Amino acid sequence: MDLPYPSLMFLADVDRVSAKTALGVAHWRPEACAGQLRLEGCEVDLGLPDMTPSAAKAAGARSLLIGVANAGGYIPPHWEAVLIEALEAGLDLISGLHTRLASLPRVRETAERLGRRLIEAREPDPRFSAVGEGFKRSGQRLLTVGTDCAVGKMYAALAIAKELKSRGVSADFRATGQTGIFIAGSGAPIDAIVSDFVAGAAEVLSPAAGADHWDVIEGQGSLFHPAYAAVSLGLLHGSQPDALVVCHDATRMAIDGLEHFPTPSLAEAIDLNIRLAKLTNPAVRVAGVSINTSRLTPEAAATYLKDTAESLGLPCCDPVRTGVASIVDALLGGPAQRDAA
Amino acid sequence: MDLPYPSLMFLADVDRVSAKTALGVAHWRPEACAGQLRLEGCEVDLGLPDMTPSAAKAAGARSLLIGVANAGGYIPPHWEAVLIEALEAGLDLISGLHTRLASLPRVRETAERLGRRLIEAREPDPRFSAVGEGFKRSGQRLLTVGTDCAVGKMYAALAIAKELKSRGVSADFRATGQTGIFIAGSGAPIDAIVSDFVAGAAEVLSPAAGADHWDVIEGQGSLFHPAYAAVSLGLLHGSQPDALVVCHDATRMAIDGLEHFPTPSLAEAIDLNIRLAKLTNPAVRVAGVSINTSRLTPEAAATYLKDTAESLGLPCCDPVRTGVASIVDALLGGPAQRDAA
Numbered sequence: 004m005d006l007p008y009p010s011l012m013f014l015a016d017v018d019r020v021s022a023k024t025a026l027g028v029a030h031w032r033p034e035a036c037a038g039q040l041r042l043e044g045c046e047v048d049l050g051l052p053d054m055t056p057s058a059a060k061a062a063g064a065r066s067l068l069i070g071v072a073n074a075g076g077y078i079p080p081h082w083e084a085v086l087i088e089a090l091e092a093g094l095d096l097i098s099g100l101h102t103r104l105a106s107l108p109r110v111r112e113t114a115e116r117l118g119r120r121l122i123e124a125r126e127p128d129p130r131f132s133a134v135g136e137g138f139k140r141s142g143q144r145l146l147t148v149g150t151d152c153a154v155g156k157m158y159a160a161l162a163i164a165k166e167l168k169s170r171g172v173s174a175d176f177r178a179t180g181q182t183g184i185f186i187a188g189s190g191a192p193i194d195a196i197v198s199d200f201v202a203g204a205a206e207v208l209s210p211a212a213g214a215d216h217w218d219v220i221e222g223q224g225s226l227f228h229p230a231y232a233a234v235s236l237g238l239l240h241g242s243q244p245d246a247l248v249v250c251h252d253a254t255r256m257a258i259d260g261l262e263h264f265p266t267p268s269l270a271e272a273i274d275l276n277i278r279l280a281k282l283t284n285p286a287v288r289v290a291g292v293s294i295n296t297s298r299l300t301p302e303a304a305a306t307y308l309k310d311t312a313e314s315l316g317l318p319c320c321d322p323v324r325t326g327v328a329s330i331v332d333a334l335l336g337g338p339a340q341r342d343a344a
Numbered sequence: 345m346d347l348p349y350p351s352l353m354f355l356a357d358v359d360r361v362s363a364k365t366a367l368g369v370a371h372w373r374p375e376a377c378a379g380q381l382r383l384e385g386c387e388v389d390l391g392l393p394d395m396t397p398s399a400a401k402a403a404g405a406r407s408l409l410i411g412v413a414n415a416g417g418y419i420p421p422h423w424e425a426v427l428i429e430a431l432e433a434g435l436d437l438i439s440g441l442h443t444r445l446a447s448l449p450r451v452r453e454t455a456e457r458l459g460r461r462l463i464e465a466r467e468p469d470p471r472f473s474a475v476g477e478g479f480k481r482s483g484q485r486l487l488t489v490g491t492d493c494a495v496g497k498m499y500a501a502l503a504i505a506k507e508l509k510s511r512g513v514s515a516d517f518r519a520t521g522q523t524g525i526f527i528a529g530s531g532a533p534i535d536a537i538v539s540d541f542v543a544g545a546a547e548v549l550s551p552a553a554g555a556d557h558w559d560v561i562e563g564q565g566s567l568f569h570p571a572y573a574a575v576s577l578g579l580l581h582g583s584q585p586d587a588l589v590v591c592h593d594a595t596r597m598a599i600d601g602l603e604h605f606p607t608p609s610l611a612e613a614i615d616l617n618i619r620l621a622k623l624t625n626p627a628v629r630v631a632g633v634s635i636n637t638s639r640l641t642p643e644a645a646a647t648y649l650k651d652t653a654e655s656l657g658l659p660c661c662d663p664v665r666t667g668v669a670s671i672v673d674a675l676l677g678g679p680a681q682r683d684a685a
Contacts, residue, residue, distance in 0.1 A: 075475050076540070101473070101540065132442070134416050137570035137602050194540040199417070199442065201539045201574045229478035229581050229624050233542045237574030261478050264623075275619075282605075283570050 004188050006122065007095050009037035010068035011059035012051065015082055016044035017071050020153050020259060024099065025049060025070025027182040031161055035185070037064035040085065056085070056092035066095040066122075072153075072181060074260050076101035076125070086110050090119045099124035099181020101195060124181045125195035135202035135241050137283055142212030145290065145334065146244035147222040150272045152231060153259050154252040155322065156222040157183050159293035162322040163248065164219040166331045174217040177208050179238060183221045193223050194234045201234065205241025217334075220244070226275050227267045228258055236279060243283045246290040246334055249273055253307050254298040269315060291318035291330030345529050347463065348436045350378035351409035352400035353392065356423055357385035358412050361494050361600060365440065366390055366411025368523040372502055376526070378405035381426065397426070397433035407436040407463075413494075413522060415601050417442035417466070427451050431460045440465035440522020442536060465522045466536035476543035476582050478624055483553030486631065486675065487585035487621075488563040491613045493572060494600050495593040496663065497563035498524050500634040503663040504589065505560040507672045515558040518549050520579060524562045534564050535575045542575065546582025558675075561585070567616050568608045569599055577620060584624045587631040587675055590614055594648050595639040610656060632659035632671035 012025045019026070029036050029049045038054035041047070056067060067089035069078070078086075078100055086096055086104070090113045098104050104121040105111045114121050145163065147156040160176055160183075167174035176183070178190025191208040193201060209218040220242050224231030249272050258264040267275075273289055280287040292311060296304035304324060312319035318329035353366045360367070370377050370390045379395035382388070397408060408430035410419070419427075419441055427437060427445070431454045439445050445462040446452045455462050486504065488497040501517055501524075508515035517524070519531025532549040534542060550559040561583050565572030590613050599605040608616075614630055621628040633652060637645035645665060653660035659670035 101538070135571035137605055195538055197442070197536055198539045198542045198575045198578060199535040199572065202571050226620075227623065230476035230543050231540065232581055232620075232623070233574040233578030234539045236577045237539060240570050240573055264478055278616075279567075279573075282568065282573070 004124070004184065006097060006185065006188060007065035007120065008035040009064055010035055010066045010097060011054055011056060011064045011089065011094065012036050012039045012049060012070045013067050013085060014039055014041045014045050014047050014049070015071050016042040017073060018046045021071050021073045022047040023153055024072045024182040024185065027157060028068065028070065028185050031186045037062055040067070042085070056089040056094055060093045064094060066097050068097040068185065069100060072099070078102040078107065083107060083109060087113050090114055090117055095120040095122060097122045097124070097185070099184065099192065101125060124184045125192040127195070128191070130207055131191050131196050131204035132200055133203045133207070134199060135206050139243065139284070140206070140209070140211040141214060142216045142218060143246070144209055144218045144220060144242055144244045145246040145248060146220045146239065146242045147248045147250050147293065148235065148239065148272070148276045149222055149225045149250040150227060150266045150269065151225050151252065151255055151258050152228055154250045154255065155293060155295040156250045159248055159250050159322050159327065160219045160221040161186070162327045163331060166327050167217055167219065170331065170335070172217060172335070173213065173215060174219055177218050177220040179208070179221045179223050193238050194231070198233060198237070201237025202241035205238050209242055222250070226279065227264070227272065229261065229264060239276065239280050240283050244280060244287055245284060246288055247276055247280065248291050248293050248330060249276065249289060250293045250295070252295040253304070269311065273315070289317055290334045291320065293327065293330070294319060294321050296321045296324060345465070345525065347438060347526065347529060348406040348461065349376040350405050351376055351407045351438060352395055352397060352405045352430065352435065353377050353380045353390060353411045354408050354426065355380055355382045355386050355388050355390070356412050357383040358414060359387045362412055362414045363388040364494055365413045365523040365526065368498060369409065369411065369526050372527045378403055381408070383426070397430040397435055401434045405435060407438050409438040409526065410441060413440070419443040419448065424448060424450060428454050431455055431458055436461040436463060438463045438465070438526070440525065440533065442466060465525045466533040468536070469532070471548055472532050472537050472545035473541055474544045474548070475540060476547050480584065480625070481547070481550070481552040482555060483557045483559065484587070485550055485559045485561060485583055485585045486587040486589060487561045487580065487583045488589045488591050488634065489576065489580065489613070489617045490563055490566045490591040491568060491607045491610065492566050492593065492596055492599050493569055495591045495596065496634060496636040497591045500589055500591050500663050500668065501560045501562045502527070503668045504672060507668050508558055508560065511672065511676070513558060513676070514554065514556060515560055518559050518561040520549070520562045520564050534579050535572070539574060539578070542578025543582035546579050550583055563591070567620065568605070568613065570602060570605060580617065580621050581624050585621060585628055586625060587629055588617055588621065589632050589634050589671060590617065590630060591634045591636070593636040594645070610652065614656070630658060631675045632661065634668070634671070635660060635662050637662045637665060
């Protein structure tokens, strides 16, 4: 995917959870970000200069990237003026939402008139239009799964892939969502794929590889999310993970946006993911637990991680606060491996 | 959906499992079928007169219906000549496959030139493009689920809806696949819906209704199918079934087309479906078991049904051989209900 970076990061008027695309790209690919554009009511600050589209163009930006992942993936009407202003200022548009930029008549007409590109990460790709076959593929695979959506599955996968590479292990991060795709430059937009082909797409995304190679696959949704569990299960079956890392937000009490659904315990999430993953890989195991403790004090976070590790008997870390070394140790067979690499 | 019936049923060169669309329409909506068209190697006979497209047109047919549901839902190149012959003979085309008729250049050009309709049951519908919300809806819902695909989930649902109506109960069959949609004239092509929206589509398909109304929802795939479990789980969560009917083929030892995956036991299928269904309806129960015994002798079938009913403690029937009265009895609270209706 040829992405015209750097981008002006468009944050619209959303909160931190919905701004995860912009936050992810700014953290993992900072050189892709020229500045930020926020509307009134926006609760997020990337720490980048606030810019109009014209100012961003003058500063070298090549595109405006919609840095938002809202529920339903739609573009509300009041964003259109900014998109058109960006096109008129000389920027291409990059979006990973379900609503296609090209489906908005004024946006499409302006882009056509000015010769700008409309780049859509969720556009169907013929490579991901086949049913799964369930055959075991060579190589090692890790999938991050979650007690909910937006609990850090992408962050954990990126951190684990980075840690593996830093130890000399052959590893690839495999993106499955818009943010991951914008960071990696490729991937499968798994929740935009026709449901019949979800498992098949996951098989294609993580092809047969060398016996010691690790594909670190970004999880999506949660088996406990009443809207998105289908996405999670297809990805779980098609990925055939050898190892799972279970992700959780320490302070999330209810499923994001659905307050009538409590988040499951980590033990429940582990049990159900393992049970379902065994269909396509009976040898699946849990390599560790990744916790987002950002809303806890450092002391409370340390206690939470220690207690969770003890009660589950698994490595437990917060990728931001502690790094993921303990999970990668377990993955590779204990700390001795680190010295060998 | 305005379907130009009667149709010439196109069976191509497939076996009975893949011909389930034609078999279903011929059984449940016989007046929609003018004749059949088979290619060399076809293993199926609907018991209808074999006709060329021209002969079908002369006999009053208005369309050719592709009566095939093959793995992947594709149109192989060697079917195209028949499709073009049908258009030239004056027939519209009806398809429920993933491959769109309009994506085949020669078919599209011929249809445009002659003014024929290309009707696609799997075309996306904006009604089914929203994420699920998980709120409980009024009314009663039954979902048929299966140990595999193509084990009789649609047949069981149609038979149960018919039996409910015959007892004076308000009931609707809710179609989720191409065959069911061709029979009912409406429905949601659930496996062609973007994975993010599967549960949401199931919510829309079965809206709030009167407290005594039953929606009888056609299941899709199986939680135990490595390619299609995502479809099944989204449908299960969005349907929020009060009752499940678990469907099984008595002689199926392996998942259809994937011989390295054994079919689960009925007990396993019940346990996993109930566990996952509880997320959106904690009161879900199993109303009965529906077995396809078509490959057993009458004596072996009777023994199989009796043994299964005893071991599971549930009504167990073969909709074709025994009808579904025992399941509907259990659904409505015992045989006394029948007299009351």
